[in-house]
Amino acid sequence: MFVTTIYGKNDVRYEEAPDPQLSTGTDAIVKVVASCVCGSDLWRYRGVQPVKEPTRIGHEFVGIVESIGDRVGKIKVGDFVIASFYDCDMTCINCRNGFSTSCLERGAWGARDHFGAFADGGQGEYVRVPHADGTLVATPEQPSEELIPQLLTLADVFGTGHHAAISAGVTQGSNVVVVGDGAVGLSGVLAASRLGAARIVLMSRHADRQNLGRDFGATDIVAERGDDGIAAVTALFDGIGADAVLECVGTKESMDQALRSARPGGQVGFVGVPAGGAELPISQLFRSNVGVRGGVAPVRNYIDELLPEVWNGSLTPGRVFDLTLPLSEVAEAYAAMDERRAIKVLLQP
Amino acid sequence: MFVTTIYGKNDVRYEEAPDPQLSTGTDAIVKVVASCVCGSDLWRYRGVQPVKEPTRIGHEFVGIVESIGDRVGKIKVGDFVIASFYDCDMTCINCRNGFSTSCLERGAWGARDHFGAFADGGQGEYVRVPHADGTLVATPEQPSEELIPQLLTLADVFGTGHHAAISAGVTQGSNVVVVGDGAVGLSGVLAASRLGAARIVLMSRHADRQNLGRDFGATDIVAERGDDGIAAVTALFDGIGADAVLECVGTKESMDQALRSARPGGQVGFVGVPAGGAELPISQLFRSNVGVRGGVAPVRNYIDELLPEVWNGSLTPGRVFDLTLPLSEVAEAYAAMDERRAIKVLLQP
Numbered sequence: 235m236f237v238t239t240i241y242g243k244n245d246v247r248y249e250e251a252p253d254p255q256l257s258t259g260t261d262a263i264v265k266v267v268a269s270c271v272c273g274s275d276l277w278r279y280r281g282v283q284p285v286k287e288p289t290r291i292g293h294e295f296v297g298i299v300e301s302i303g304d305r306v307g308k309i310k311v312g313d314f315v316i317a318s319f320y321d322c323d324m325t326c327i328n329c330r331n332g333f334s335t336s337c338l339e340r341g342a343w344g345a346r347d348h349f350g351a352f353a354d355g356g357q358g359e360y361v362r363v364p365h366a367d368g369t370l371v372a373t374p375e376q377p378s379e380e381l382i383p384q385l386l387t388l389a390d391v392f393g394t395g396h397h398a399a400i401s402a403g404v405t406q407g408s409n410v411v412v413v414g415d416g417a418v419g420l421s422g423v424l425a426a427s428r429l430g431a432a433r434i435v436l437m438s439r440h441a442d443r444q445n446l447g448r449d450f451g452a453t454d455i456v457a458e459r460g461d462d463g464i465a466a467v468t469a470l471f472d473g474i475g476a477d478a479v480l481e482c483v484g485t486k487e488s489m490d491q492a493l494r495s496a497r498p499g500g501q502v503g504f505v506g507v508p509a510g511g512a513e514l515p516i517s518q519l520f521r522s523n524v525g526v527r528g529g530v531a532p533v534r535n536y537i538d539e540l541l542p543e544v545w546n547g548s549l550t551p552g553r554v555f556d557l558t559l560p561l562s563e564v565a566e567a568y569a570a571m572d573e574r575r576a577i578k579v580l581l582q583p
Numbered sequence: 584m585f586v587t588t589i590y591g592k593n594d595v596r597y598e599e600a601p602d603p604q605l606s607t608g609t610d611a612i613v614k615v616v617a618s619c620v621c622g623s624d625l626w627r628y629r630g631v632q633p634v635k636e637p638t639r640i641g642h643e644f645v646g647i648v649e650s651i652g653d654r655v656g657k658i659k660v661g662d663f664v665i666a667s668f669y670d671c672d673m674t675c676i677n678c679r680n681g682f683s684t685s686c687l688e689r690g691a692w693g694a695r696d697h698f699g700a701f702a703d704g705g706q707g708e709y710v711r712v713p714h715a716d717g718t719l720v721a722t723p724e725q726p727s728e729e730l731i732p733q734l735l736t737l738a739d740v741f742g743t744g745h746h747a748a749i750s751a752g753v754t755q756g757s758n759v760v761v762v763g764d765g766a767v768g769l770s771g772v773l774a775a776s777r778l779g780a781a782r783i784v785l786m787s788r789h790a791d792r793q794n795l796g797r798d799f800g801a802t803d804i805v806a807e808r809g810d811d812g813i814a815a816v817t818a819l820f821d822g823i824g825a826d827a828v829l830e831c832v833g834t835k836e837s838m839d840q841a842l843r844s845a846r847p848g849g850q851v852g853f854v855g856v857p858a859g860g861a862e863l864p865i866s867q868l869f870r871s872n873v874g875v876r877g878g879v880a881p882v883r884n885y886i887d888e889l890l891p892e893v894w895n896g897s898l899t900p901g902r903v904f905d906l907t908l909p910l911s912e913v914a915e916a917y918a919a920m921d922e923r924r925a926i927k928v929l930l931q932p
Binding site: 327328332335336472489497501507514519520521522523524526532 | 676677681682685750821823838846847856857862863865866868869871872873875876877878879881
C-alpha cells in the first residue's frame with residue numbers, strides 16, 4: 235500500500251509500505267477514505283521537533299472496515315468508521331472517567347501499540363487499528379460524499395476545539411475569547427457557539443479565517459496581539475476580560491495572551507500543544523484566580539455527543555478544510571499548510 | 584491604642600500607635616475582640632519576604648463596631664462583625680462575579696486604602712475598616728464566647744480551605760487529597776467533607792494534626808512525601824490518583840506533590856501563597872489533563888454561605904486554634920507558630 239513517511243524537516247514522502255496484518259484479535263484493518271494534516275504534524279515538518287528516523291505520520295482518518303480480529307464485537311466489516319487520533323480501549327478507568335487520552339492501554343498512530351504490534355499512520359491507504367471496539371466509532375449508515383469531511387473532524391480537530399471550550403468552562407451566556415485562528419481555534423469558536431456562549435471574540439489577522447470564524451459564531455474579531463490585543467479584549471468585556479478563554483496555539487505568547495484576556499476568576503482552556511519553554515506563571519494565576527485546564531483532547535469521549543449534530547447537518551465543522559488533495563500529493567498538502575495557503579488539507583487515498 | 588508591628592525577621596512588637604479616625608464616610612472603626620496569626624504572616628517573620636520598613640500586621644479579626652461613617656448603611660454601631668482579610672466594596676463587577684479579592688477598590692490591612700487613608704492591621708485593639716458595608720458581615724446577634732474562634736475562621740482560614748475545595752472541584756462523592764496539614768489544610772479537609780467528599784486523604788506527619796484532620800473528616804492519612812507519598816496516594820485511588828487535590832502550602836515541592844496526586848482529568852485547587860520560583864509545568868498538565876485553579880481566596884463571597892452552619896454549631900472550624908494568648912504576647916504567638924508548637928494562635932486584645 236501507499237503511505238506517508240516523514241524523513242525530516244520539509245521532507246514528507248508518499249511511498250510504498252507493507253500492507254497491515256491483523257495481529258492481536260482486538261484489532262481491525264481500515265481502508266482509509268479520508269485523512270488530513272494536523273497543525274501538530276507541522277512541528278516535525280518545520281523542524282521544531284526532531285525526526286530521529288523515518289516515521290509513518292498522520293493521526294486523523296475515517297474509512298471502511300476491511301477485516302476484524304476474532305475478538306472484535308461492536309465494529310463490523312463494512313462499517314464506515316471514525317478513528318480518534320489515538321487508540322484506546324474505552325473500558326479502563328481513565329476512559330470511563332472521560333479521559334481516554336490517558337487510556338491505560340493507549341497507543342499512537344505510526345508507532346508500536348500497547349501489545350508491541352505496529353499501528354500504521356493515518357495518512358495512508360490502510361491502517362491497522364488496535365482496540366477496534368474502543369478506538370473506532372461506526373456511523374449509523376454509509377455517509378454521503380459531503381458528510382465525509384464533517385465526520386473527519388471528529389477524529390481530532392472539532393473534538394479538540396470542543397475540549398478547549400469544555401476546559402474553559404464555556405456555558406450558556408459565557409463571554410469567550412478564542413486565541414488562535416487555525417483549524418483548532420475555528421473549531422473552538424464553533425464549539426463555544428454550540429455551548430451557548432453569548433459573545434465570542436476571535437483573535438485573527440486573516441480575512442478568510444475571520445470570515446469562517448464569523449460563520450461559526452464569532453461575534454467580534456480582534457486583530458491586535460500582545461498588550462494591544464489584551465486592551466481590545468478587556469475593553470469588550472467590562473474592562474475586566476472574558477469568562478472563558480480558549481488557547482488554541484501553544485506558544486508562550488499565545489498562553490500569555492490567553493491568561494491576560496481572562497477576567498479575575500475566569501478560566502483558560504488550552505489545547506495548543508505546548509511549544510517548549512512556556513511554564514505557567516503561578517503567582518499571576520494566584521493573584522487573579524484565573525484557572526487553567528486542558529491538554530490533549532479526549533476526542534473519543536466526545537464523539538457520541540457530537541456525532542448526531544454532525545450527522546444531521548446542523549453542525550458543519552468540516553468547513554475548516556479549504557483544500558482537498560489526493561494522498562499522492564501529501565508533500566504539497568504539508569507545504570500549503572506550512573505556508574498558510576490552506577487552513578487544513580483533506581487527503582484522499 | 585496598642586497594635587502589632589513587624590520590624591523584620593523574628594522581630595514582631597506590641598507597641599502603641601495613634602487611635603484610628605473615620606475619614607472616608609464609608610468606613611467604620613471596629614474594636615477588635617479576637618485576632619490571630621496567619622501562616623502567610625510567617626513569611627515576613629521568617630525573612631522569606633523582606634520587611635522594608637516597620638509595618639502594621641495582621642489581617643484576620645472579629646470585633647464590635649464602635650463608630651461608622653455617615654454613608655455606612657448596612658453596618659450599625661454595636662454590631663458584632665467578621666472582617667474579611669482584605670477590604671472590598673462588594674458592588675463592583677469582580678465582587679459580583681464572586682471574586683471580591685479582585686475588587687476594583689480593594690485594599691489591604693496595614694496599608695493605605697483605595698482612597699489613600701490608612702487601614703490598620705488586624706493584630707491591634709482597633710481597626711479602621713474601609714468599605715465597611717462591603718468588607719464587614721454582622722452576625723445575627725452577639726455571639727457566645729465559644730463561638731468567637733469559630734467566627735474568626737471566616738475572616739480567612741476556613742474560607743481559604745473552602746476556596747481550595749471549590750477550586751479543586753470537590754463535590755458529592757469526590758476522592759480528595761489534601762496537601763498541607765497547617766490550619767488551611769485542615770480547614771480544607773473540613774470544607775471537602777462538608778461538600779460531600781467520599782474519601783479524604785490528609786498528607787500529614789504530625790499526630791496532633793492527623794487527629795484533628797480525622798475529626799474534620801479525613802478518612803486516610805499519608806505520612807510519606809515525594810515519590811513515596813504519591814505512590815501511597817495513587818494506591819488508595821485505583822492506581823490513578825484523586826479527583827480533586829487541595830494544595831495548601833505553596834512550595835514547589837507541595838505543588839509537585841499535588842499535581843502528581845491527581846488522576847488524569849483531575850483538578851488541583853491551590854491556595855498556598857506561591858513561594859518564589861515555582862512555575863506550573865505546562866507539558867505535564869497537557870499530558871494529564873490535570874487542571875489547576877485557585878489563588879487568593881475570595882472569603883468575603885463565602886461568608887454568607889458558611890456563616891449559618893458555623894453560627895448553629897454544626898461546623899467547628901475554630902478547632903484549628905490550639906493556643907490563645909493576650910495580644911500583648913503577640914511575639915510569643917509568632918514564635919509558637921514558627922516553631923510549630925501551635926497550629927494557629929488566637930490573640931485577645
